[in-house]
Amino acid sequence: MEFDTIIHDGTVVTANEIFETDIVIREGRIVALAERLSGGATRIDAGGRLVMHGGIEAHAHIAQESAAGIMGADDYYTGSVSAAFGGNSTFIPFAAQHRGQSIDDVIATYDARAAQSVLDYSYHLIVTDPTPEALNHQLPRAFKRGITSFKGFMTYDLMNIGDDGMLNIMTVAKKYGVMTMVHAENKGMVKWMNARLAEAGLTAPKYHAQSRPELAEEEAINRAISLSKLIDAPLFIVHASTEGGAAIVQREKVAGARIYAETCPQYLAFTRADLDKPGMEGAKFICSPPVRDQRTQAVLWGHVRMGTFESVSSDHAPYRYDETGKFMNGVDIPYPKVAKGMPGIAARLPHLFSEGVLKGRITAQQFVALKATNAARTFGVTRKGSITPGFDADIAIWNPEQRRRITLADQHDNMDYTPFEGMELTGVPEIVINHGNIIVETGKLKAREGQGQFVTRAPVDMDARKGHLAKELDPSQNFRAGIRP
Numbered sequence: 001m002e003f004d005t006i007i008h009d010g011t012v013v014t015a016n017e018i019f020e021t022d023i024v025i026r027e028g029r030i031v032a033l034a035e036r037l038s039g040g041a042t043r044i045d046a047g048g049r050l051v052m053h054g055g056i057e058a059h060a061h062i063a064q065e066s067a068a069g070i071m072g073a074d075d076y077y078t079g080s081v082s083a084a085f086g087g088n089s090t091f092i093p094f095a096a097q098h099r100g101q102s103i104d105d106v107i108a109t110y111d112a113r114a115a116q117s118v119l120d121y122s123y124h125l126i127v128t129d130p131t132p133e134a135l136n137h138q139l140p141r142a143f144k145r146g147i148t149s150f151k152g153f154m155t156y157d158l159m160n161i162g163d164d165g166m167l168n169i170m171t172v173a174k175k176y177g178v179m180t181m182v183h184a185e186n187k188g189m190v191k192w193m194n195a196r197l198a199e200a201g202l203t204a205p206k207y208h209a210q211s212r213p214e215l216a217e218e219e220a221i222n223r224a225i226s227l228s229k230l231i232d233a234p235l236f237i238v239h240a241s242t243e244g245g246a247a248i249v250q251r252e253k254v255a256g257a258r259i260y261a262e263t264c265p266q267y268l269a270f271t272r273a274d275l276d277k278p279g280m281e282g283a284k285f286i287c288s289p290p291v292r293d294q295r296t297q298a299v300l301w302g303h304v305r306m307g308t309f310e311s312v313s314s315d316h317a318p319y320r321y322d323e324t325g326k327f328m329n330g331v332d333i334p335y336p337k338v339a340k341g342m343p344g345i346a347a348r349l350p351h352l353f354s355e356g357v358l359k360g361r362i363t364a365q366q367f368v369a370l371k372a373t374n375a376a377r378t379f380g381v382t383r384k385g386s387i388t389p390g391f392d393a394d395i396a397i398w399n400p401e402q403r404r405r406i407t408l409a410d411q412h413d414n415m416d417y418t419p420f421e422g423m424e425l426t427g428v429p430e431i432v433i434n435h436g437n438i439i440v441e442t443g444k445l446k447a448r449e450g451q452g453q454f455v456t457r458a459p460v461d462m463d464a465r466k467g468h469l470a471k472e473l474d475p476s477q478n479f480r481a482g483i484r485p
Contacts, residue, residue: 003031003040005436010046010397012387014053015369023051025393028435032389044431044438046397052368053387054089054394054432055349058124058375059238059262059313061341062093063113067128067158070328070339073318073414077116077449079345082316082413084119084440084447086346087371087429089394090384090455094151095123099158103127103138107147117452118439120394122381124181125150127169128159135172143176146456148380151181151238154220155288160187166227174233177459179260179379181236184220184245185289189213194336203334205282209272209290211335217289218244225252225259232469234460236378237261239315241289243299250308256466260378262311263300265344265351266291270419283326284419287317288340301361310374314348317341320416346411347420353398354425380458393436402428412445 005025012021012033024032024040062079065071074082076093083091095110097103103125114121125142127134127150139150150173152166153159161169166182173180193211197203202210221237225248228235240246240263249261270291275282285291303309319325319339329337349371356362362370376385383392404410406420432440439447471477 002026005042005044005393006037006040007044007046007051007395007397008037010049010051012051013364013368014387015365015373018364023387023395025436028393028437030387030389030391030393033387044397049430050364050398050400051387052396052398053372053385054396054434055087056372056375056381056384057083057088057091057314057316057345057348058311058379059264060091060093060316060345061318062091062316063110064094064096065098066339067098067156070319070325073320073325074316075116075414076114076121077118078412078414079316079318080117080119080121080452081445081447082346082411084432084445085410085412087349087396087398087432088119088345089396089432089434089439090120090381091345092122092124092379094126096126097128099129101129103134103142107142107145114452114454116449118447118449119434119452120455121452122455122457123147127152128161130161130165130169135168139172140176143178148177148457148459149179149181149236151183153183154224155183155185155187155190163223163227166224167231170228170233170235171231174231177462179234179236179460180228181238182224183238184217184224185212186216186219189216189219198334205280205286205335205338206272206276208286208335209275209292212288212290214242214244214292217242218248221245221248225257228259229257229468230470231473232258232467234258234260234462239264239267239289240309241267241292241296241300243296246300246303246308250303250306253308255468257468258462258465260310261308262313263304263309264313264315265348266315266342266419267300268297268312268355269351269423271297274419280331283335283338284321284417285342286326286335286338286340287315287342304356304370305362305366309370310378312348312352312370314344315341316343316345318343318413318415322416342419343411343413343415344420346413347406347418349429350404350425350427351420351423353400353427358400358426377461380460381455382458384455393433395433396429397431399428399430401426404428
């Protein structure tokens with residue numbers, strides 16, 4: 001049998017095991033694992049380095065307008081290139097529906113934008129206008145296409161769909177086996193805090209952290225989970241940032257609810273002290289939910305290790321530090337008018353490896369689970385996530401000993417800053433492979449624009465968790481109304 005590529009002399013790390021093997025690739029797929037094998041049109045010497053599945057970035061904002069009309073700096077070319085240099089082989093950005101837009105038109109728009117990608121890609125939809133037409137016809141068409149996840153918001157006036165809206169979209173999601181994601185913050189608490197801080201003249205970037213209290217996230221996470229439990233629908237909590245929020249997720253997962261969650265590097269790397277920099281420099285660290293404190297960082301790392309979170313995702317939101325991004329509403333502005341979000345798609349995995357694996361907070365196997373395997377399972381990416389015969393040959397070869405000081409240049413995005421600037425990390429993805437093709441090799445891009453493929457995703461595995469259905473909707477409880485979720 002002829003083989004396209006053989007990766008030899010590497011230490012393979014999966015979500016469960018570490019072992020030495022050669023990896024055999026043919027026509028973009030892994031076809032065999034063998035102790036030693038000769039041949040292959042291309043032979044890649046891993047030189048004893050770590051050979052892992054490429055990252056699956058499951059939370060990024062690429063070529064996406066905010067509700068306020070601010071376009072992120074990265075298109076699908078620069079965003080995918082940055083992701084590739086960060087050790088990723090697939091990503092799932094958001095395709096945002098804004099009020100009055102058809103979901104069909106949104107998907108067509110993002111299909112055109114994503115044609116630039118050097119990585120395989122899919123989308124999570126953002127639903128802000130759940131009309132009967134959207135719920136009954138447009139979303140089912142998207143699901144049939146293989147877009148099997150979408151996000152709702154519990155905050156922001158132009159995004160929030162309310163509790164009834166969340167129940168409506170989760171009901172449709174459950175019917176089709178689709179994952180609902182949620183940005184959980186209590187809108188009323190945040191607006192009340194913003195008003196009080198404004199009255200006191202406290203508008204510098206550092207007050208952003210105070211304006212979005214931990215309780216605002218914790219209450220909304222609890223409420224979102226209660227909504228999902230009412231109808232027994234799967235729910236994914238994005239960017240959990242608080243001790244209390246993580247504890248609620250952990251408690252409900254242990255109880256068997258269909259709850260999934262993530263945290264992000266910014267909540268493990270930065271604190272509210274970073275918002276208190278001279279002038280407007282703190283605006284670089286404004287994101288929502290906000291970064292917290294060192295105690296919370298330590299608690300979140302504990303939850304990363306315990307398995308509370310399926311993934312650590314970047315939430316890459318590339319708003320430049322200029323009038324096109326952070327300061328679209330002006331330079332000397334109060335913190336609520338600063339664009340919220342920070343870049344990090346290239347730094348996600350190097351940070352998680354260096355600060356997680358090498359500092360003993362997580363194992364190498366957990367690193368693989370958090371960077372790829374869990375995202376593949378959670379979001380229905382059935383042919384990716386593991387170095388297994390029959391799966392796509394999406395592989396990253398890491399040098400676990402190489403030290404690097406992060407710079408803007410090595411992020412390879414379209415940003416004018418990185419919040420990780422100057423951070424010293426150990427562990428570098430030297431070779432990244434997608435479908436058997438080398439896309440990054442020792443600091444050089446080998447991919448061509450547009451070579452990425454759309455990934456059709458499967459429905460959620462509803463049997464993975466016991467679930468919870470309110471007894472008032474449970475036919476076995478003999479309620480006469482006969483309502484079905």
